[in-house]
Amino acid sequence: xxxKDLAIWLVAIALILxxxxxxxxxxxxxxxxxxxxxxxxRALFLDNVPIxxxxxxxxxxxxxxxxxxxxxPAVGVTHPLLDHLGLSWKMGQIRxxxxxxxxxxxxxxxxxxxxxxxxxxxxPLDLAISFTIGLAISIWLFWAVLQDLQQGRISESATKPKxxxx
Numbered sequence: 001x002x003x004k005d006l007a008i009w010l011v012a013i014a015l016i017l018x019x020x021x022x023x024x025x026x027x028x029x030x031x032x033x034x035x036x037x038x039x040x041x042r043a044l045f046l047d048n049v050p051i052x053x054x055x056x057x058x059x060x061x062x063x064x065x066x067x068x069x070x071x072x073p074a075v076g077v078t079h080p081l082l083d084h085l086g087l088s089w090k091m092g093q094i095r096x097x098x099x100x101x102x103x104x105x106x107x108x109x110x111x112x113x114x115x116x117x118x119x120x121x122x123x124p125l126d127l128a129i130s131f132t133i134g135l136a137i138s139i140w141l142f143w144a145v146l147q148d149l150q151q152g153r154i155s156e157s158a159t160k161p162k163x164x165x166x
Contacts, residue, residue, distance in 0.1 A: 004119055005062050007112045008069055011076050012059035014104045019051045022097025066116070067126040073116075074134020076109025082142045 001009075023044055058072040080101030088095045116122050122130075147153075 004115050007115050008062055009059045011072050011108045011112055012055035014108050015055040016052050018097050018100040018105050019048050021100040023048050063121050066122050067130050070122060070127060070130030071134045073109035073112040074131040075137050076105040078135045078138035079141060080106045082138050083145060
């Protein structure tokens with residue numbers, strides 16, 4: 001497997017791990033003794049399976065269609081910055097998934113862009129389109145979290161350890 005292919009698969013795996021850290025781990029913290037209720041939570045599973053499929057399909061497409069697979073590192077760059085860095089700072093608390101987003105997805109995605117640049121894998125238009133789509137997905141996710149916070153579907157206290165922003 002070529003480095004460029006391995007790199008895109010690593011971003012896909014990072015996205016899957018990030019989704020687990022973002023969704024399943026906070027639910028587990030609330031129901032600790034009953035881990036089966038979390039692992040076999042149908043609603044949680046159905047909410048997140050599309051993300052797993054999305055990551056696997058884009059990685060499988062790989063560099064055959066960079067305009068499509070390029071969406072994956074675009075989400076890997078923009079989602080941690082908007083949702084995790086931005087909202088953690090705004091709320092004064094570290095959001096679930098922030099560590100995997102900022103220290104796994106973000107650097108791997110930047111690395112993929114570096115490889116793509118070095119190996120001339122993107123045409124400028126493909127890069128612009130795939131990045132715009134990834135940014136749009138991240139903005140939509142950011143908006144959805146803001147809506148959930150405003151409507152009380154998730155609480156700010158569920159975001160665990162305090163961080164200082166001063």
